[in-house]
Amino acid sequence: MEQIDGSTLEGGGQILRNAVSFAALLQKPIMIDKIRASRKQPGLKAQHAAGLNLVGRISHGSEMQGASKDSSTLQFTPGDLVAGSYSADPGTAGATTLLLQIALPCLLFANSNGVNTSTLRLRGGTNAIQAPQVDYTERVFLPFLQRHFMVNVGLTIVRRGYYPKGGGEVSVTVPTMKEPLPAITILDRGTVTSVRGRAYVAGLPKHLAKESRDAAVALLVKKGIDPSVIDIEYVREDAAKAFGAGSGVVLWAETDTGCILGGSSVGQKGVEAAEIGREAAEELERNLTQGGCVDEYLQDQWIIFGVLAKGKSRVRCGLPLTLHTRTAIWLAEKLTGVSFTQIPDEEGKTMVLECEGIGFMPKSHKETPQDIMEER
Template sequence: MITIDGSEGEGGGQVLRYAAALALLTGEPFTIANVRGGRAKPGLMRQHVTALEAAAAVGSAECSGLTVGSRELTFRPGSVVPGEYHFAIGTAGSTALVVQTVLVPLMLADAPSRLVIEGGTHAASAPPFEFLSQTLLPVLERMGPRLSVTLDRHGFYPRGGGRIMLDITPAPLTAIACMERGTFKAGKVEALVAGIPFDIADRELKAARKVLADWPDDAFAPVQLSAELGPGNALLITAECEHVTEVMSAFGQIGIPAERLAKTAAKRMAGYLGSGAFAGPYLQDQLLLPFAMAGQGAFTTVKPSEHSRTAAALIARFTGRQFSFGEDAEGRWLASLG
């Protein structure tokens, strides 16, 4: 039984998701005390409960302490059972973070799976649907599995109600190296609005254009969604490169000017493009687990986040496999296994 202090490292939901995925992959049970102890509101939130319920369902696991607000839990995995699953978060909690919890175990199962997940698809503190479809899954497909995700309905905070469908055809994982992102091919900035004033989209696009001044005017576009999906707003900044597509995002929040959110996201994209690295700040921690299960691999990235260092520490505890992070002469960071 592995014992984890949930306040260490990233101190939030990342610890829960990675621990559950690793338990399914290794068969090692774990217990967590002080769940999300590094957050202003510690304990399990609804999206964390759903993520662990999903892990328990696909992994035939027993899980105690699985209630909203719980500060302690124990997870005892069984065998991963592929199949068709439907998980409803019931809030705007992230559908992508539920995917993160069960994706790699199902990629290594002995038969295909289909997941239908309802909740938030475009909400703060989580990757949007486009990150899954355009950034993460295409990289993972290079390792062997076939992965397809579709967006049936947008889900914004606070309403939620989004719906995605993910099809997974498993395969043994082949180790890959992702060192160069290649030539920049195209950029796109989309401002999604639903049930809110349309001028918010214009303001976001103008702010992003000031930062990404070398992108052509036709790269910036507003997207009007049905008012019944709102209220909601998301800014999606996509950079398509030869070997990887990166997505940066920002989400409308009451009390924060649209221009500030857009400027921050655009600066984040500009920083990524200026780094020369393959993986941006959100892709980096998503690659650690599949690379670890492949047994080897390396990728260049921007400065490692606390999420990534926490994930690497958990991988080492469950598997004994160690990632190293080091900066190269060009200012990129290299994450490598071994």
């Protein structure tokens, strides 16, 4: 059983999600201790436990101990990944996007069992702090997977849910892969051709969304973005499609080489609407200034897919590498045996991350009658 120190580097939920996904795919039993040891409230939160139990259901015949709230140790012996329809609900405002993160790699390579597409119904928060907003996942992360890894994941926002009650729901469709993911090469950031976005409020006056939008536009123009390429909408969510009150801004910039980089901010009590817009614009501008082909969140999210891909993947990232990225690399090397090479540019402004993927496909997917006869 592979031992994993859950307090290493980032020391949070990311170690948990990536480790369990890798374990389920590689059929490798793991034990994680010191889970979220450096957090104010260590151990599993409801959202983490919901994600772990979701993988436990996808991994038929698995054994999982410690997958409950406040637990600081987890043991997981995986079973057979099986495509199908699954759901998860932490009963809190825990992020639906983080539930998707842990389940997605597992479902991509699940035994189809005659099912070519799996479905997920994920409940909880859709727009929260310390997690990707669902709009970022929809507009940046999933298009990245489709363009570069040829994975077409569908996402529908059924209902938005906000802190502290949650109550949101998203529906996701995940294809069953018939061959390994392709390696990717993304080295040229290119020139920004458009900046789009969404400033929203739910259960609050619409003019607050407009104030956020206007502040975001003003800052982007001040930082040198051509106003003619900026298109940010402002909306008040339909009360029938939103649970609770919330606000925020999600921005994404597209370049002429196909890169998409994001910036976002979530409204909090006591923070002015204009400040929310400025925070999102500053984050986007920072990611653009760093010169990477991925933003600070995609920087670590592509790692698990690059490791599973067949061939050498190379992605230019901005500096410094985030703690989440360093953690994802450490865990991937520990559990799969891959090695990452870090190649800085001559000016030391960006870093190319390079790895030779394992070309993962479950053995059961590879076996044809001819394969079985040759083994015998």
